[in-house]
Amino acid sequence: MILALLIALSPVATAQPSTLSPEIQLQEARKAAASGRIDQARLMISNAIASGARSADADRAIADLAFDAGNYGQALGVYTKLLALAPNDPTILERAGIAALKTGDGRRADNLIWRATSSAAASWRAWNARAAISDVKGDWAGADAAYDKAEQLAPGRFEIVNNRGWSRLVRGDWQGAVAFLERAVALDPKSQRASNNLELARSALSSDLPRRAAGESDSDWAARLNDAGMAAQVLGDRKRAIAAFTQALEASNIWYERAANNLEAASRQ
Numbered sequence: 001m002i003l004a005l006l007i008a009l010s011p012v013a014t015a016q017p018s019t020l021s022p023e024i025q026l027q028e029a030r031k032a033a034a035s036g037r038i039d040q041a042r043l044m045i046s047n048a049i050a051s052g053a054r055s056a057d058a059d060r061a062i063a064d065l066a067f068d069a070g071n072y073g074q075a076l077g078v079y080t081k082l083l084a085l086a087p088n089d090p091t092i093l094e095r096a097g098i099a100a101l102k103t104g105d106g107r108r109a110d111n112l113i114w115r116a117t118s119s120a121a122a123s124w125r126a127w128n129a130r131a132a133i134s135d136v137k138g139d140w141a142g143a144d145a146a147y148d149k150a151e152q153l154a155p156g157r158f159e160i161v162n163n164r165g166w167s168r169l170v171r172g173d174w175q176g177a178v179a180f181l182e183r184a185v186a187l188d189p190k191s192q193r194a195s196n197n198l199e200l201a202r203s204a205l206s207s208d209l210p211r212r213a214a215g216e217s218d219s220d221w222a223a224r225l226n227d228a229g230m231a232a233q234v235l236g237d238r239k240r241a242i243a244a245f246t247q248a249l250e251a252s253n254i255w256y257e258r259a260a261n262n263l264e265a266a267s268r269q
Helices: 002-009 022-034 038-050 055-068 072-085 090-102 106-117 124-137 140-153 158-171 174-187 192-205 218-235 238-251 256-268
Strands: none
Touching: 022 055, 055 072, 055 090, 072 090, 090 106, 090 124, 106 124, 124 140, 124 158, 140 158, 158 174, 158 192, 174 192, 192 218, 218 238
């Protein structure tokens, strides 16, 4: 199982003897994966296994490697195996829960993250994930409490602040969204996601529709217009919603059907 999954993750990795103990090799491999040095981590895990690493230790390193590489389905499978041996490990619960959230398994993610945050050792990532799950469920009080806890543990983290902005967006609290998203953009000026979210929140408070950015593709432009139309609908601004959907329909064939359906619904109201 271990070697098969590792080969699937890295078909070019070749194990080589090492003078370091298997435990040290796996520790270094996990550090390499967390730092984004995925290929190096794969080879180091192969070497540790060749040096006689324990199965549970190797599984943990492989799960972390898959998680850090964005292979969340594979990571979740191995974390599930590890939880049978250590059902209350807060880090494994946290990573398994986030992996489940990333793969769209909301019910499983909810259970795992709730168990993770029941531990005093839960990190800001676990609380941030719990807040995001609460957003999906429409539990705004629960989301705010979880975001507060996440920010207490990690003040100024872009991920938390941006998620809080998005949380306010989905509630229709545009003014609150702007405040959080301005902070998010200040924390990470290069984040296109935060910038787009901020523009959407501002457009909901403005009588003007978003303007097309230089070099922006038809599809991206139409997507932002469609979002602006949805924001206007929430605010009850039917005229502005229709204008946004109409522009989105004209901007991109890819968005034609969705914008057309939204325009039809707005026109009937």
